[in-house]
Amino acid sequence: xxxxxxxxxxxxxxxxxxxxxxxxxxxxxxxxxxxxxxxxxxxxxxxxxxxxxxxxxxxxxxxxxxxxxxxxxxxxxxxxxxxxxxxxxxxxxxxxxxxxxxxxxxxxxxxxxxxxxxxxxxxxxxxxxxxxxxxxxxxxxxxxxxxxxxxxxxxxxxxxxxxxxxxxxxxxxxxxxxxxxxxxxxxxxxxxxxxxxxxxxxxxxxxxxxxxxxxxxxxxxxxxxxxxxxxxxxxxxxxxxxxxxxxxxxxxxxxxxxxxxxxxxxxxxxxxxxxxxxxxxxxxxxxxxxxxxxxxxxxxxxxxxxxxxxxxxxxxxxxxxxxxxxxxxxxxxxxxxxxxxxxxxxxxxxxxxxxxxxxxxxxxxxxxxxxxxxxxxxxxxxxxxxxxxxxxxxxxxxxxxxxxxxx
Amino acid sequence: xxxxxxxxxxxxxxxxxxxxxxxxxxxxxxxxxxxxxxxxxxxxxxxxxxxxxxxxxxxxxxxxxxxxxxxxxxxxxxxxxxxxxxxxxxxxxxxxxxxxxxxxxxxxxxxxxxxxxxxxxxxxxxxxxxxxxxxxxxxxxxxxxxxxxxxxxxxxxxxxxxxxxxxxxxxxxxxxxxxxxxxxxxxxxxxxxxxxxxxxxxxxxxxxxxxxxxxxxxxxxxxxxxxxxxxxxxxxxxxxxxxxxxxxxxxxxxxxxxxxxxxxxxxxxxxxxxxxxxxxxxxxxxxxxxxxxxxxxxxxxxxxxxxxxxxxxxxxxxxxxxxxxxxxxxxxxxxxxxxxxxxxxxxxxxxxxxxxxxxxxxxxxxxxxxxxxxxxxxxxxxxxxxxxxxxxxxxxxxxxxxxxxxx
Numbered sequence: 001x002x003x004x005x006x007x008x009x010x011x012x013x014x015x016x017x018x019x020x021x022x023x024x025x026x027x028x029x030x031x032x033x034x035x036x037x038x039x040x041x042x043x044x045x046x047x048x049x050x051x052x053x054x055x056x057x058x059x060x061x062x063x064x065x066x067x068x069x070x071x072x073x074x075x076x077x078x079x080x081x082x083x084x085x086x087x088x089x090x091x092x093x094x095x096x097x098x099x100x101x102x103x104x105x106x107x108x109x110x111x112x113x114x115x116x117x118x119x120x121x122x123x124x125x126x127x128x129x130x131x132x133x134x135x136x137x138x139x140x141x142x143x144x145x146x147x148x149x150x151x152x153x154x155x156x157x158x159x160x161x162x163x164x165x166x167x168x169x170x171x172x173x174x175x176x177x178x179x180x181x182x183x184x185x186x187x188x189x190x191x192x193x194x195x196x197x198x199x200x201x202x203x204x205x206x207x208x209x210x211x212x213x214x215x216x217x218x219x220x221x222x223x224x225x226x227x228x229x230x231x232x233x234x235x236x237x238x239x240x241x242x243x244x245x246x247x248x249x250x251x252x253x254x255x256x257x258x259x260x261x262x263x264x265x266x267x268x269x270x271x272x273x274x275x276x277x278x279x280x281x282x283x284x285x286x287x288x289x290x291x292x293x294x295x296x297x298x299x300x301x302x303x304x305x306x307x308x309x310x311x312x313x314x315x316x317x318x319x320x321x322x323x324x325x326x327x328x329x330x331x332x333x334x335x336x337x338x339x340x341x342x343x344x345x346x347x348x349x350x351x352x353x354x355x356x357x358x359x360x361x362x363x364x365x366x367x368x369x370x371x372x373x374x375x376x377x378x379x380x381x382x383x384x385x386x387x388x389x390x391x392x393x394x395x396x397x398x399x400x401x402x403x404x405x406x407x
Numbered sequence: 408x409x410x411x412x413x414x415x416x417x418x419x420x421x422x423x424x425x426x427x428x429x430x431x432x433x434x435x436x437x438x439x440x441x442x443x444x445x446x447x448x449x450x451x452x453x454x455x456x457x458x459x460x461x462x463x464x465x466x467x468x469x470x471x472x473x474x475x476x477x478x479x480x481x482x483x484x485x486x487x488x489x490x491x492x493x494x495x496x497x498x499x500x501x502x503x504x505x506x507x508x509x510x511x512x513x514x515x516x517x518x519x520x521x522x523x524x525x526x527x528x529x530x531x532x533x534x535x536x537x538x539x540x541x542x543x544x545x546x547x548x549x550x551x552x553x554x555x556x557x558x559x560x561x562x563x564x565x566x567x568x569x570x571x572x573x574x575x576x577x578x579x580x581x582x583x584x585x586x587x588x589x590x591x592x593x594x595x596x597x598x599x600x601x602x603x604x605x606x607x608x609x610x611x612x613x614x615x616x617x618x619x620x621x622x623x624x625x626x627x628x629x630x631x632x633x634x635x636x637x638x639x640x641x642x643x644x645x646x647x648x649x650x651x652x653x654x655x656x657x658x659x660x661x662x663x664x665x666x667x668x669x670x671x672x673x674x675x676x677x678x679x680x681x682x683x684x685x686x687x688x689x690x691x692x693x694x695x696x697x698x699x700x701x702x703x704x705x706x707x708x709x710x711x712x713x714x715x716x717x718x719x720x721x722x723x724x725x726x727x728x729x730x731x732x733x734x735x736x737x738x739x740x741x742x743x744x745x746x747x748x749x750x751x752x753x754x755x756x757x758x759x760x761x762x763x764x765x766x767x768x769x770x771x772x773x774x775x776x777x778x779x780x781x782x783x784x785x786x787x788x789x790x791x792x793x794x795x796x797x798x799x800x801x802x803x804x805x806x807x808x809x810x811x812x813x814x
Contacts, residue, residue: 053738053746053762083731085747085763118731119764233735310717310801311809318810324490324525328640331460339460340492355460356492357526394717396803402718403725 008149009166012177012202014039014242016145018137019154022130024078026117027157033130034154036073036198037103037138042240044070044111045211047218049235055082056092057112058236064096064108068207071109073198073238074099074131075155076122077183082233083119091122098128102135113196113236115157115183148200152181155196158280158401159185165270167263171256172248176203178260180267184227184275195222197237197271203260204243205250213264214239221268224300226307226391227279276390277372281397284316285390286374293385298335302380303389305333313394316374321365323351326378341381347374415556416573419584419609421446421649423552425544426561429537431485433524434564440537441561443480443605444510444545449647451477451518452618454625456642462489463499464519465643471503471515475614478516480605480645481506481538482562483529484590489640490526498529505535509542520603520643522564522590555607559588562603565687565808566592572677574670578663579655583610585667587674591634591682602629604644604678610667611650612657620671621646628675631707633714633798634686683797684779688804691723692797693781700792705742709787710796712740720801723781728772730758733785748788754781 011017019034046065048058064070074095081088096110114122137145144150152164163182168175183196205213218237243250250260277285288307293299306312309329315322323344330337340355347368351360374393418424426441453472455465471477481502488495503517521529544552551557559569570589575582590603612620625644650657657667684692695714700706713719716736722729730751737744747762754775758767781800 051735051738052742052744053734053749080731083734083746083759083762083764085761087763118729118735119759120731233738310805314806314809317806320810322525324487327460327490328458328525331458331640337459339490342460352490352526354492355490356494357490394806396806398717399721399724399801399803399806402721403727 008147008152008162008164009179010146011148012179012200012242014202015200016138016141017148017151018134018145019150020130020134023126024076024116024123027078031150031154032076032078033127033134034075034151035099035131035134035138036151036200038071038240038242040242041069041071041109042242043205043207043210043245044068044238044240045207045214046111046239047214047237049232051233053082053233055080055114055234056084056088057081057114058234059089060092060096061111061113061236064111067108069109070111070240071105072099072103073111073113075113075196076127077155077157078116079114079120079122080116080118080234081114081122084121087121091124094124095127095131098131099135102132103138111238113234115155115196115234118233148179148181155181155183157183157185159183159278161274161278163271163274163278165267167266169256169259169263171260176256176260177201178203178263178267180271182271182275184278185280195232195235195275197222199237199239199264199267201241202243203241203250204245204247205241206245209251210239210241213261216261217264217268220388221265221272224303224387224389225272225276226304226389227276227282272390276392279392280401281395282392283395284372284374284393286316286376286392288376288389288391289386290378290380291386292379292381292383294336294383295385296387297385299385299387301335302330302333302378303387305329306378307389307391310394316369316393317395319366319369321346321351321362321369326376327352327355330378330380337380338382343379343381345377415554415559415569415571416586417553418555419586419607419649421609422607423545423548424555424558425541425552426557427537427541430533431483431523431530434485438557438561439483439485440534440541441482441558442506442538442541442545443558443607445478445647445649447649448476448478448516449649450612450614450617451475451645451647452614452621453518453646454621454644456639458640460489460640462487462521462641463491463495464488464521465641466496467499467503468518468520468643471518474515476516477518477647478512479506479510480518480520482520482603483534484562484564485523486521486527486529487523487525487641488521488529491528494528498531501531502534502538505538506542509539510545518645520641522562522603522641525640555586555588562588562590564590564592566590566685568681568685570678570681570685572674574673576663576666576670578666583663583667584608585610585670585674587678589678589682591685592687602639602642602682604629606644606646606671606674608648609650610648610657611652611654612648613652616658617646617648620668623668624671624675627795628672628679631710631794631796632679632683633711633796634683634689679797683799686799687808688802689799690802691779691781691800693723693783693799695783695796695798696793697785697787698793699786699788699790701743701790702792703794704792706792706794708742709737709740709785710794712736713785714796714798717801723776723800724802726773726776728753728758728769728776733783734759734762737785737787744787745789750786750788752784
């Protein structure tokens with residue numbers, strides 16, 4: 001529907017995944033429960049929301065990841081299991097325990113995530129039956145279980161398309177695959193969002209290197225992503241690697257390490273772009289590049305303020321080449337700025353140079369904003385810091401979707 | 408239209424104001440130029456936007472206020488004269504010079520403000536003719552010039568109602584009046600917004616006490632106001648007092664000082680509430696009270712984050728009693744918070760206590776959100792800090808208005 005093909009790349013060797021419907025009220029008639037599993041225990045690392053109100057599954061997964069190993073992930077959509085206090089924690093732990101028992105693995109090797117409405121409890125009897133049904137399918141895998149397609153569909157909420165990305169590389173004659181899927185849509189803001197991401201690889205990598213590689217890949221992708229400026233209570237990125245650590249490993253100075261990092265970066269960037277393009281109600285995927293900042297950090301703050309502005313995003317929706325709103329947003333980013341040095345290009349046309357209009361006719365500028373992708377480039381001429389942000393416009397549909405989410 | 412009567416209270420003694428149409432393109436057929444004047448030079452103080460991209464009139468008014476005196480204010484709507492660099496500065500200075508010449512006063516005693524589209528130049532020939540016409544009306548004042556009604560209408564942009572508030576008090580047998588008018592609508596966020604406010608009084612007050620009184624009045628009103636989180640390049644609050652300083656003055660320990668501050672606070676609070684209620688596309692005036700924070704400052708930050716959330720504001724529009732979104736917004740405010748101690752009341756009903764649902768039926772909670780005013784109370788149970796914020800919901804109309812502003 002939005003430029004992503006129906007083809008779903010296969011999972012890395014030794015991984016299986018499936019999704020189905022257990023009957024969570026907020027997602028009637030749709031798949032709402034997924035299980036990802038590996039045939040062998042994996043090296044497992046994760047990154048989670050910075051929101052101080054963390055959902056129960058986030059707290060449980062953080063705890064289980066302290067061991068650095070995992071073999072399965074169970075995810076439900078439709079209910080966030082957040083704002084549920086001690087009962088929510090018990091529910092998240094039960095989801096892990098049931099998944100572990102059904103798959104015959106250790107409870108501490110199961111990670112859990114939830115996404116959906118905050119403040120409601122999970123229908124645990126249905127969840128239990130759902131987990132048992134999915135575990136049976138994982139035990140007798142077909143093509144669907146090897147593709148991850150059904151699981152990737154299950155974790156979606158208001159997303160309009162499945163978000164899957166995959167890279168393959170050959171290292172010393174052996175094929176290594178990096179596969180990822182994501183759930184995005186609303187409440188998306190840097191430092192993660194209601195964003196669930198599962199990254200799987202059959203590469204062999206130690207825990208500390210996996211942590212490092214994940215940080216490198218997340219910085220320019222999921223941390224440079226904004227739909228609406230809201231950071232969710234449930235954001236989780238899981239990275240599981242099931243390659244055999246007793247054989248040749250990935251690592252600095254070893255063959256293929258650079259290419260592996262590039263593949264992981266690429267999967268994360270593709271997923272981040274998909275999330276931005278499929279933001280709730282979005283009609284445009286906006287790639288916002290800031291250059292000439294005094295540092296990369298300041299460039300990110302400038303980008304974040306522009307990407308978070310109601311007014312700027314409304315103008316993008318209306319294809320209004322209103323560079324003044326972008327200029328005004330830069331001015332309130334909390335970053336030292338000389339307004340008379342700011343250049344702004346919208347849709348490839350420089351509409352402002354040195355803080356004043358270049359006199360491009362509005363009709364021409366308006367035409368340059370048509371279509372589903374909109375590049376915006378801003379040069380603040382103060383240094384060499386730069387950042388690229390993935391974001392979208394704000395449409396009346398966003399408000400309608402979020403006004404009608406529950407009632 | 409929105410609960411504000413058609414009655415316009417008279418200006419304080421010795422002030423005159425009028426508005427008319429000079430022909431700024433973005434406001435076709437509507438009043439776009441206003442002059443406020445005093446018969447005597449006034450003590451004058453102001454507060455301006457914290458945006459680093461300041462409009463030309465802001466820079467010129469700041470300069471003129473260094474002298475601490477003013478006798479007139481000239482304001483145009485339809486064009487912000489921002490993003491206009493040196494030419495914009497020359498234009499703003501010319502507006503002051505022409506007003507001064509037409510009224511027979513000093514240029515440095517004229518303040519200037521603009522509001523409207525950023526990045527366009529003012530049609531200076533029209534502005535000059537407009538100023539001369541208005542000055543003639545001020546020189547031969549009728550009832551309109553003494554009411555300020557026309558000037559208050561002129562400064563509006565996408566506002567749907569005139570915003571005027573007034574208080575009168577008697578101090579030692581003499582009547583003292585505090586009068587204010589404001590322009591709000593969009594780009595409204597704490598630390599001011601595209602908000603123009605003119606406050607006039609016939610009380611006698613020194614410059615330093617006027618500065619102090621203004622700060623006291625602005626803190627809980629215009630600094631606790633958020634429509635869309637965007638801080639404009641043009642925010643200005645002017646406060647002019649023309650009382651005779653050689654007679655009895657206002658001041659601490661003198662009669663009526665407390666009542667004068669209360670009157671000024673009341674005028675500012677009324678205007679702030681009008682601005683929030685008349686936010687672009689707003690269907691609800693939301694009064695957001697945070698209590699139990701560790702300090703008033705932290706309470707303000709919590710309020711600001713909730714009031715700035717796209718998701719929370721969309722739920723308000725949809726009358727969706729989704730306390731979870733408010734809880735999630737609190738968690739990303741950057742303030743230490745114990746999620747399991749948060750209570751949330753929407754429309755007077757406590758929907759969450761200690762971070763979990765109280766089980767109020769959604770239909771009942773939904774009914775409590777009907778109507779044009781919506782009180783929200785949040786208790787974080789950590790201390791005695793509190794704040795009250797004036798804000799509004801986010802409707803599809805906001806996006807439509809701001810998508811169509813120019814093109």
